[in-house]
Every structure is written in structure tokens, then in C-alpha cells.
Amino acid sequence: MSKLLVYPYEEELSVFCRFPQLVQGYDSVLPISPKGLGLVGQDAAKCDGGPPTGQIVSSDLESALLQCEGIFINYAPQSALKAESYWKALDLALKNDKPVTITESLRAFLEEKGYMAFPDSVKVTGYSVEDTLATVPEKLYEIPVPIITVLGVGDKSNKFDLQLGLADFFKKAGYNVSLLGTKEYTSLFGFMPLPQFLFEGGCQKEKILQFNHFVYKLSMETHPDIIIVGCPGAIMPNNPFKFDDYGELAFVIGNALNADISVLSLYAMSYNNQALEHLHSLCKYRHNANVKRLNLACKRMVMDQATLNYRYVTLNQEFIKKEIIPPIPAGEMELYVGLSEGEMDRLGASIEAELLQNI
Amino acid sequence: MTYIVFQVPGKLNYLYDRENGSLTKIEETDASALKGLLGEEAQQECISRFQAQGLCLPTKLKEIEHPDVHILSQLTAYRVSEMVLQVTQNCNLRCDYCVYSGSYYNRTHSAKRMSKETAFKAVDFLMEHSTDCDSIHIGFYGGEPLLEIELIKKVVEYIENEYEGKHVSYGLTTNATRLTEETADFMANKGFNLLVSLDGPKEYQNTQRCYVDGKGSYDDVLENLRSLKMRHPDYFDLMRINTVVPPNRDLKRILNFFAENETLARTECLVTPVTDVGNKNEIEYGESFLQTMLIERTKALLYGLGYLEIDSVTPSFFTYLGELAYIQKIITTYGLLPEKSHPGGPCTPGVRRMFVNVEGKIFPCERIGESSQMEIGSLDDGFNEQRICSMLNIGKLTEKNCKECWAFSLCGQCIALSIDGETISALKRLSRCKEVQGNNFTKLRDLVFLKENGFDFERFEGVRR
8 A cells, every 4th residue: 555645734735635546656645744733643634624534644754754655745835844844854755765746836945945956856746837838829719528617715715625526526437537726736636737827927818818728739639528627716805904816817717718617615604695696796707607506615714803814714514514504595506515525426416417418 | 873973173074884884074064963963853864865875774783793603613623823821920029000919809929830731731732723823922921921931941942842833923021120131032032022011210110010028120120121132132122111000100201211211212112001900999090191191192193194203202102003093994894784793892712812820721811810700711621612602792791782882893892891800790891881982982083083184094004002
């Protein structure tokens, strides 16, 4: 049984413990975390609010390196981990002859801090930079494959979990799935990350054309039965005190592709009719995404009244199902708690049924 | 009444409507009509006209309930962001207004100290309950916390060795009599937020803040501060002073002392009246104190508008501008008052901050006495969510009054202000309403005055006590 060590384990990497079956080349995952992140000794689910995984987080990197067949090191900028700590982990892994994969963000961070002597054996994963088409004609192709887009109201809204969950469902159902994931390390799950050009400067129109051509080329070359595309960031500003995301990427992706199905992931709180209608209209008219399925992430934004700063709090999926879902007047929209047992399959089945109806 | 009308210099009239959190300039005749000065018919006509514009609408508020109540278990599990450790109940001074002097419904000084085991357990507890917090803050408190400097060093060392990955900041309130060079070096190296208690002129300091044997502490404190400034000038600039001003003291003289003192002239000084929370006696401040506060606040306003240079203003009163900037932000951002809401003011006990006493019992903060009724848990048993919930929903005690109050969103009363003796009291909470409304009224007027004169609110955002 081959194991992939993931470090530093925290919420961002919870997908590895949620979807170990998708991790390419490995059977299971070893979550290792510095104690300061508050997860050591706890089930890996503590950080994402989902059902227990049975995986206990450890801080013993040295012992874990003896048990694993490979290591993935991510960059956790919100933590207080210094460059030395990341380098020490990398160095230790190399000394133990383990294949090491790091993200491009981590590579850039370490380089900035003066750690540049990366051996060739260290693999770097990130958004693909080769996928910029030099010139594209001003024409939008119709993509001849069903497309599912996954949008969210902001960071930590379980978008990547939904992307992987749907990919897993359709794969198990026998479909050839392409996923363009929102994370740098999407390739570790056997799928492609979004192209780098989406995250760079440049006009929206150019990006829309580029991305449309990129996806069309992908569909022509790999012939998937279904394409799942994650939309990074938010669909609109969600913090009245700090405007940091206007939904630019959701706009680009939505207008580049005519999605057949769109799933919107929300923070877990009470929504009334007016709010849901507003969200539906915003997705439809700004992002070209006709949302009929809503997911409640295991997260809520709460405001500290004293500082007026917004913070995230993890909500347990059972709590969400019991307390938050029932009063929401979803109407014709379907509501899911993606991290809850069986919900990804329910979502996938609903989408499959609708797509089959459209054939 | 869910709105209030007031006038500022220049005969400008404003309406603050709590239902939509708006602050609107109105005509003088409308102001008079709303106040009822032109008769009932004129008042009704004005209200109808304003309601057509979305102002003065009947309240939608039906029930007092804090929004955090429903996710309290999740907040206490994941979002505890600050802890204050009572490392000792002892002090080498005997300040006459101290909350532990026997004049308050609170414990008195004792020789009890926090053990290393309890301190480490508290750190473990905080780390386990702060998974959703990228950074946390640990404050050290007493008595005089520097009596336990070795324990403080051990706690910092424990965190650095065991808890890599978490941003941790530290703070300490001290009488500075034990601020030796070695301790000062440690504080500076670890970046402690330092708050020094110093009451101003030598005469005041030596009578109010003296050692157990009656000797004054002024010379020792000033010597230690001079040394700190010399050894760590940049760090010294970040230090703040807390000055407690009893009713019988001349505030102006205190402010002049700080302005003229060579060592402390640029230090931010927080002026604090003696707290009446839990005090066994009444505390009343005279006209002179109130007038000086008013003059200093006015100078701060004039500085904010560019009419006075920074040197003319006492630094501690910049926080008043920050308070006004905060209200301005609330007013421009908050939406409609929902059916269920809670007056502004209370933090979520245990989540915003948890105060751990020497025995490992948990309280909402150090301002609240350590009686068993105020306990919200322990390191061994965890949080008492039922107790936290009732403290959080403190507005339920005075629901009828709060629902009708124009200052609902601006209230600022927390549980500490509702304590009568050792219990939480609706009457005590209500007894403060007039003062709270008065303070908010003054702030609204000052805010409008600044707005009308082109004040840059963003410049002072975040500048608060």
C-alpha cells in the first residue's frame, strides 16, 4: 500500500484525505502538520467540518517519511511556517530518497528567501504556463462536450471538493472525465489545473477567447465525455468592508464556455428567497451560469464587531444539515452539503440525469 | 423611538435612523416636526413623507437574539483567538483603586500563582480551539505579571518549541517596577505589546501606586522606563501607558506631566477613569475632569480637521477619532435591522477572549470578577456553552427597552456593565442606558461635524483603544 505524505496538512489539503482514491500513484495519504496548526492528534476532518476520515494527523515528519513512498509539500502562506521549515522538510525527504513534489508557489517563496538549490528530482506542480495560445481568432467555439462549472461565493467554499467529488462520481460511472481544477496541485489527482494565463493581467476579452480555444482544443485532443471546470475565487464581492474579488475569473470562464450545468457553493448560513434569487440572477446574467444546484460549504463568514473584520468559522456538516438547511426556501433549486456522506453522489446523479435528458 | 434628530454647529440638522443605519441631513422644519415641536399633525405628515423615502419606518425587529448563538459550539471549537493568563494573584504594589484592593466585588490579592502545568495546559487548550485562526494573542496578567517572569519565559519557549506554524503575539500589563534590563530585553526581542500602568506626576504616582510598605513607586518606574528607552528606542515607541485618574485628581495636570516629561512625551497614554464595574461604592467625577476630557476631545477633532498641529493634541485622544471612524464605517455599511438582532456591544465570551485564572478556570475577560457565576468553563471541563450563551444574549434581559432604543446598533454595553455585585442584573444594565445614549449622541454629533468639514475617516480607521 503506497502512501503519499502531505505537508503541512491543514484545511487547504483536506481534499487529500477526502479523496485519497483519486491521488495518482498512491493508495493512501499521511497527513503531517506542525502542532501550531491545531490539528495534531485529531482526525483530519477537523479542519474541514466533514465526516471523520479515520486519518489521524501527526506532527512526526521523520517517522512518516519512513512510511511513505512520496511527499507533497504545499505552501501555506497564512501559517507562520518559515522558509527554513519548508526547506528542512524537503531536505529530509530527499535524504530519505523520497520523490518530492512541491507547488510553484512554494518554489517561488523559497527562492525569494534564498533557497534556490532545488535538485532536478524535485517536481514542481502549478498552473500550466505552456497553455497560452499565441494568437487566437476572434471566434468562440461551441464545446462539443457537456460542461459543468463549479462556482463559489469566495475562498474556502469547498469548490475544489466539489470538483473532485463530481470527477470521482463520473469516473466511477464509467465516463471519461476532464477536470480543469482551481488548485496548483490538481495534477496530483490526475487532472489538469487551469491555465496560468487566466491568473495574469490582460483584458477579459482576450482571456475569454483564449480560454474558449484552450477548452475546445482539450475537447478535440482528449475526447472527454464530460468537462468539469472550477471557477477560482468568488462570484462577487462578499465583504462590505474589503472589496477584493469582483468575480472576474467566474465571468471569464462563464463567458468562454456555455456551461450545461453550474453548481454554486455558498457559505453555510440562512438565505431567504430574495438572497437566493439575487444569487441566481447574478450568476445567470453576469457569469452566464444558470445555477439550479446549490452547495453549502462547511464554512461561514462571521464578522468581529469590534474590528469589523470578517473571519471564517468551520461548521460541522451535521450541524449544517440539521440546523441550517431546513429553513432555506430553495424552491426549485436543489440544496446539497457536499462534504456530507452520500451528497456528492446525489449531486452527481442529479446532474447525470439532467445531462442524459438533454441528449 | 428608533430614530433621533439632532443639530450641529451651523444649524445643520441630521436624522439617525437605526432601522437602516442611516445618517441623513434634513431641513430644520422637518427636524422640528419630527421632534414634535410643530404639533402632532405636522409630525405625522413629516413621518409619512420620510417613510415614503425609506426613513423612520416601523421597526422590523421582533426579537433580541445574538447572531452567534446558533453557531456558538462551532465558534468555541474553532475560533478562540485570544487568551489572557493570570500568572499570579499577587502584586508588589497596593494601589488604592485596584479591583483587587477589597473595594470591589472581586477577589483580593493573594499568593496564588499559576503553575507551569496549568499554563502549558492553557496553551494547549487555546491551540486546540483556534484552528480557524491564523493568528492568536496571549496576554499575561496579574496582580503584577512580572513577578512570574520566569513562568512567562517558559510559556513563550513552550510555544516556540511545540507550536510551530501559528502566528502568536504577546502582551503584558505591568506596573514596570520589575522591568529590569534583562526583562526589557526579553520583551523587546519577543515583540510583547507592553502596557505600563503609570498615573502621572510623582505626587500622584507615589500616593496611588505604592509598595506594600507604603513607599512610592515613581522613581523605580521612571528609571526602568528610561532604561527601556535607551536600550530599545524603537520598541519603546510602541509601548503604551495606562493612566488611571481617580475623581479627586487634576486631569490637566496629569496630561501636562506626560506632555512635558522628557522620557514619555511621545508615548501614547490611555486615560482611564476608575472603573465602577463591581465597585462597592459610587464613583462620581466632577465638572473639572469632564471639562478637560471635552477640551481634549475637541482638540483631537480640530487636529483631525487640520486646524491644530499634532503637538497640540494629547496622543491618547486620537483614539476618539478612531471611534468616530468606526461608527462612520458601521453607518455606511450595515444594512436593514433584521427581525432578530442584538444590541451592539457584547463580544462572544470565550471566543473573542478567554481569561484563565491561576486555577485554570475560564472567565470572559479580566474586567469581570472571578465569582463562580461568571465562570464560563475550565481547562479540564471545557467551555460551559449554556453560560456563554446567556452572557452573549445579555440583551434578552432588557429586551423591551432595547427593542425601542435608537442607539441599538451603537450600544457598546457588554456583560461587564450589567454586573451588580456578583450577579448579572437587568436593572444595572438599564441604569447605564442614559449614559450610553448620551455618549453615542455626542459621537454622532461629532461625527457629523467632522463629515461636514471634510474629515478623512479612513485615515483613523483602526485607531481605537
